[in-house]
Amino acid sequence: MDGAKTSVKADRSLHEQPAQQSQDQGGTGAGDLPRDPAFLASLASSLLDHADFARVYIDRDGVCRHTDRRFAALLGRPPEVLLGAAIGGIDHPVARAVGEARLALAFTGDSAPVDCEIDGQDGQRALLGGSLLVHRDGDGRILGFLGAFHETGDPRRIADFVLRRDPFVTTLLDAAVDGIIVSDRSGLIRSINRACLTLFGYEESELLGKSMTALMPPPFSRDHGKYIETYTRTERPKIIGIGRDTLGRRKDGTVFPIHLSVGEAKLGDEVTFVGIIRDISDRLAAEQRASYLARHDPLTGVLTRTAFLEECEAVMADAPGGEQGGFALFTLDVDQFSDVNEAFGFHVGDAALKAMVSRVTEVLPSNTYICRVAADEFAALARVDGMEHAQTLADVLHDRLTASIYADRHWVRLRLSIGAALQGGTRQTLEDLNAKAKLALQAVQHDGGNAVCFYTPEMAAAATRRMLLTMHLTHAIERNEMHLVYQPIVDKTGRVVSAEALLRWTHHSLGPVSPGEFIPVAEESGLIVPITDWVLSTAIGQMARWEIEDVLPERVFLNISGQQFLRGNLTVRLTELLADCPALRSRLGLEITEQAAVRDLKVAVRTLGELSALGIQTAIDDFGSGYSSLSYVQQLPVAKLKIDRAFVIDVPENPKSNALVRAAVGMAHGLGLTTVAEGVETEEQRDFLISVGCDMMQGYLFGKPMMPDTLADMVRGQRCVVPG
CATH class of the missing domain: 3.30.70.270 (Reverse transcriptase/Diguanylate cyclase domain)
Structure with missing residues (x-):
């Protein structure tokens, strides 16, 4: 055999040398083997008869020309049966493996490996490994093929063959999306699929035969040997059959999160570990994001x-x-x-x-x-x-x-x-x-x-009081604890021209509760809406009775909560309540606060326009305590401005209050509106208001809030006064 090539070549020049030349040279040169044909034939016979190999020689057409007893035994046939038989026609794994190698060498190469599984002599799984060499003549033409094979029962070699050479297993591993690593009992990598190589950034040759620790960062790489040793000694696994999240290390040193599942398989007596690895960087990022958003x-x-x-x-x-x-x-x-x-x-x-x-x-x-x-x-x-x-x-x-x-x-x-x-x-x-x-x-x-x-501690008592009021206010109407009182509104001469209906609540155990206390509670709890509806119904019923008695003032004003005003159904509700007494529309007035009017200016303008179309007059209550903006007031279709008592209480002693009241009256008249001053308690206040042109006044000076019969008597009494 030529050491430079693995093919077997027939050297014609060797056979043409004269025998005398060989004898003259003494048969050998220093360091050279004899080239005598008889010597070479003897050497070949010795190798063929005594080497521990299974041998076969096949001609270029695939016909068996020589076989030893070992090769014939592998195929389960006598040597004389194989001689002259076409190897490719024999149904046996060894024959098929040799035939596939021969076909491959017919096109290129000088040798081909032959590996296949067989049943060993002891009936256990074994591996036949070896090579098929090309036999050429001096001109390079293929004369045949020489095969030499060796049988082994080494479990590691068998496992390595199954995992790395079996086409189905290889295809299956490389088709997997997750990384798959097969290692032996000592933790050496025996097989690794393409996805795992891509995940860790290695070539296959860099990992095969290397320890699994190459893919682990500290401290996992440091402790892996201890784990293998413990498992080998006790066979008590910690992670086999149990997936867990851990860390991996790429070739460039990058550490990244992985999910590792480890399974155990046995090939004969050999233990094999199969690890399935998945990069969970995206999953952890999503979990961290979800956790962040949850908090x-x-x-x-x-x-x-x-x-x-x-x-x-x-x-x-x-x-x-x-x-x-x-x-x-x-x-x-x-x-x-x-x-x-x-x-x-x-x-x-x-x-x-x-x-x-x-x-x-x-x-x-x-x-x-x-x-x-x-x-x-x-x-x-x-x-x-x-x-x-x-x-x-x-x-x-x-x-x-x-x-x-x-x-x-x-x-x-x-x-x-x-x-x-x-x-x-x-x-x-x-x-x-x-x-x-x-x-x-x-x-x-x-x-x-x-x-x-x-x-402050007092706030707790106030909160308890508000909660108590809310609870009782819920049932105040059905328990008939609510009633209306009326405060007269007079003109410059002191004649009662209008009245304002005011709500009062007398609880059966708490006693009288101030409107300044329960109205905010009603607004905060939402109870103000049904309460306001009760006020509208009750006041209109009282106006109807006054009309029959001929003591109805020119106008009766009711306070409307911002919630009721902005709900959008106030006009509809008033139409229902006034259906049986349409004449009262021109005798009914509604008061709304500045805050309610400007909270939703568009709704306010629409609602006030609808009320005006019904003949119901509207007034801005507590003017000056809220926005007090001329730009708001001029957009609202109202008839009156009620000047807040906070400005009236200091007149005429306080020059600033005097100026504010004078300005409010002048602005209102400039817009064609009537003015009403609230909280008038002294004659000095009355005289000042008349002097600045205020149209009407309301306060204790002219009468406290009173029961309906008392107001009726007041209206009836002033009609009996004969003008002087």
């Missing part, structure tokens, strides 16, 4: 209410107690935030909220916890050094949050109410602080909002 507001990025409670309760539980310092809880509510969304759009409102949160983080300490409680309500828990520090933070916070905000190309100015509670000397839970801060927030909102208020 954070998607718009502002602050904590959700649930996460806020968990974080704050934990930090408060771990904080040391003491008289000085502690925590302050701030509740922040944007007043009338819907106006921002309606005026500029939700995108501007969202931008304003994000800017607001940014300012909160700038003002409050860095370790403050912030959450979004509702659409426009937030809470913040901050460490403080005492009440003075907490009040300073609250004031600075209010100043910053009510300053102009540039939101999505618009300048926005927010109104903000802040309720706060300070952790006292005794340990308090977050729930306690939150309840107190909410009470403080309610207090500041009841006072008009846009301010800061800290909790």
Whole structure:
């Protein structure tokens, strides 16, 4: 055989040398083998008869020309049967493997490996491995093929063959999306599929035969050997059959999260481990994102209410107690935030909220916890050094949050109410602080909002009272606890021309409850709507009785809540109530506050126009206590302006109040409106109002709110007075 080539070549020049030349040279040269044909024949015979190989020689047509007893035994046939037989026609795995190698060598190459599984002599699985060599003549023409094969029962070699050479297994592994690694009992990689190579960035040759630790970062790579040793000794697996999340390491050193499932298989007595690996970077990122969104507001990025409670309760539980310092809880509510969304759009409102949160983080300490409680309500828990520090933070916070905000190309100015509670000397839970801060927030909102208020013990009593009133107010109408009283409205001469119906509530156990106390409760609870409907029905019924008695004033005014006014069905309801007495339409008047009128100006203008079409007169109540804008008033189809008592009480002693009342009367007359001054209690006030041209007046000077019969007597009595 030529050492430079693996083919068998017939050297014609060797046979043509004279025998004398060979003898002259003594048969050998220094370091050379004899080239005598007889010597070579003897050497070949020795190799063929005594080497531990199974041998076969096939001519170029695939016909067996020589076989030893070992090869014949592999095929289960006597040698004489194989001689002259075509190898490709024999139905046996060894014959098929040799035939496939011969066909491959007919086109290219000088040798081809031959590997196939067989049944060994002991009946166990075995592996036949070897090579088929090309036999050429001096001109390179193929004369035949020489095969030499060796049988082995080594389980590792058998497993390696099955995993790496079996076409079906190879195709199956490479078709898998997940990475698949097969290792032996010692943790050496015996097979690895294409997906796994791509995942870790290796070539196959770089990993085969290497330890699995090449794919593990510390400390997993350090502990892998201990695990294998423990398993080998005890056969108690920790992860076999159980998938788990762990870490892998790529060729470039990158560490990334993987999910690893390990299975165990046996090939004979050999243990094989199969690992299935999946990159879970995207899954973990999605889980982390979902976890973040579950605990954070998607718009502002602050904590959700649930996460806020968990974080704050934990930090408060771990904080040391003491008289000085502690925590302050701030509740922040944007007043009338819907106006921002309606005026500029939700995108501007969202931008304003994000800017607001940014300012909160700038003002409050860095370790403050912030959450979004509702659409426009937030809470913040901050460490403080005492009440003075907490009040300073609250004031600075209010100043910053009510300053102009540039939101999505618009300048926005927010109104903000802040309720706060300070952790006292005794340990308090977050729930306690939150309840107190909410009470403080309610207090500041009841006072008009846009301010800061800290909790005081009196607020708890007030809250209990409001809850009690709400509960009893629900049943006040059905228990017949409500009634109406009427206060006269007089002209400049003192004659009763109109009256205002006022609601009163006398509870069977609480006694008389002030309207200033129960009306806000009714508005906050939503009970004001059914109560207002009862007032309308009751007052119209009283007007009908007065008309029959001929004591009905020129106009009776009723107060309408903003909720009832803006619901859109007020005109329909009044039409139903006045259906049996249409003449009362021109005798009925409605009073609405400035705040209700301008809350939704478009709805207000439409509703007031519908009321005017019915002949029902409307008036702006408490003018001057709200927006007091001429631009609003001139858009509203009203007939009267009622000047708030806060301006009347100081006249004529207070020059500023005098100027305001004079301006209000002048403006109203300029718009063609009639003026009514409320809260007139002295003759000096009356005389001043008459001097500035006020059309009508109302107050204790002319009569306190009275029962219907008393007002009827007043109207009836003034008709008996004969003009002088």
